Amino acid sequence: MSRERVFSGIQPTGILHLGNYLGAIKGMVELVDRYECIYGIVDYHAITVPYDPQAMPANKLNVAIGYLAAGLDPQKATLMVQSDVPEHTELAWLFGCITSVNKLEDLPTLKDKLSQTGGFLSAGLLNYPVLQAADILIYKATVVPVGRDQEAHIEFTREVARKFNTTYGETFPEPVSYYTPAAVVPSLTGEGKMSKSIPGSYIALTDPPEVIWEKLARTLTDPARVRRSDPGEPEKCPVIWTLHLIYTPEEKRQELARGCRTAGIGCLECKRVLADAIIADLAPVQERWRHLAAHPDEVREVLREGAARVRPIAQATLAEVKEKMGLGKI
Ligand code: SF4
Structure with a gap:
């Protein structure tokens, strides 16, 4: 029996950070043994907001390196660049003809996107969710690993x-979302989620250990802990404690919570435990990253093979859709 199919994508917008890794890529890696996975670098989405054309090729390569460095095996999952499979955009046009503009204007993510364009609403930006639907449905994917903020799009x-x-x-399945346990990773600023567009909010996947430590050491904690002798409450320490919930085993966490409440430990001590866990988690990723960055042609080959592997699926879906819409051969 053929396995269910998964599609997900990451935009090539520059830096990959811990939020991308814990919130998306780790979940994607977990799925490869259970599903037939197609993971895209969705460059046509990245151009719906201001971007640097000069940096785009390197940004695309970086996302591919990030996928592979995080442990994605290209023999088990297909990695591809969205614009290498033009059937995505052709299907998006056809879907656009059955989609109401009012519906697109009402999607909650549009407001956030408009803040990135200074209020300029291009047709491409408005149609972004239509292209996202085409990305998923062109492969008849049934499972989509996404962040919770993308639920409206699913x-x-x-x-x-x-x-x-x-x-x-009847043509398409109705896909469901798949959330990783750490789907929302907090910003180091204490507001919202980790984002590369907010300076000081993220730990980059390529940050060396000393930079990771410096960033965590600067992060705000429970404001009640002004002095080392002031007790605190882990629940009022949104960034460090949330990351401990992801990284630190239960027993050690209880010990830290006790130390926090009784002022038995200082915040730097508590942060050191977390920093060591993050540094250890990222060490093999960073080692693979260095190797791949030194051999970019290996990465390009993975992407070329990936697009060639999935394009026949996309072409078959598009042919079926066009036939049903009366656009088949005359
Ligand atoms: S001891 Fe840890 S949990 Fe408590 S306020 Fe300091 S950093 Fe946060």
């Missing part, structure tokens, strides 16, 4: 699938 994708199926006949 619901939108299900609506597109339903609308197409009822209008032109």
Whole structure:
């Protein structure tokens, strides 16, 4: 029996950070033994907001390196660049013809995106979720690993699938979201999630150990702990404690919580435990990263092979869709 298919993508917007790694890539790696996984570098999404064309090739390469360095085996999962499979955008056009503009304007993520464009709403930006639906449905994927903030887009994708199926006949599955246990990684600033567009908010996957330590050492803790002798509450320390919940085993965490409440330990001591865990987790990733960055042609070959592997699937779906829409051969 063939396995269910997974699609997910990361935009090539520059730095990959701990939020991408824990919130998305680790979950993607976990899925490869259970599903047929296709993971994209979604460059057509990245151009819906201001970007640097000169930096785009390196940014795409970096995402591919990040996927591979995090442990994705290209024999088990397909890595590809979205624009190398142009059927994505052709399907997006066809979906655009069954999508209401009002619906797109109402999606909650649009407001956040507009803040990145200074309020300029291009047709591409408005249609971003339509392209995302096409990315998923062109492979008839049934599972989509995403951050919780993307749930509205997955619901939108299900609506597109339903609308197409009822209008032109049963064609697409309705995909479900898959959340990794650490789907939302807090910003080091204490507000929102880790984001490369907010300076000081992230730990980059390539940060050396001393930089990771410096960033954590600077991070705000429970404001009640002004002096080393002031007791605190881990629950009021949103960044460090949330990361401890991800990284630190239960027993050690209880010991740290006790130390925090009784002022038995200082914040730097508590942060050191966390820093060591993050540094140890990233060490093999960074070692693979250095190797891949020194051999970019190996990475390019993985992407070339990936696009060649999935393009026939995309072409078959598009042919089926066009046939059902009356756009087949005459
Ligand atoms: S001891 Fe740890 S949990 Fe408590 S406030 Fe300091 S850094 Fe946060």
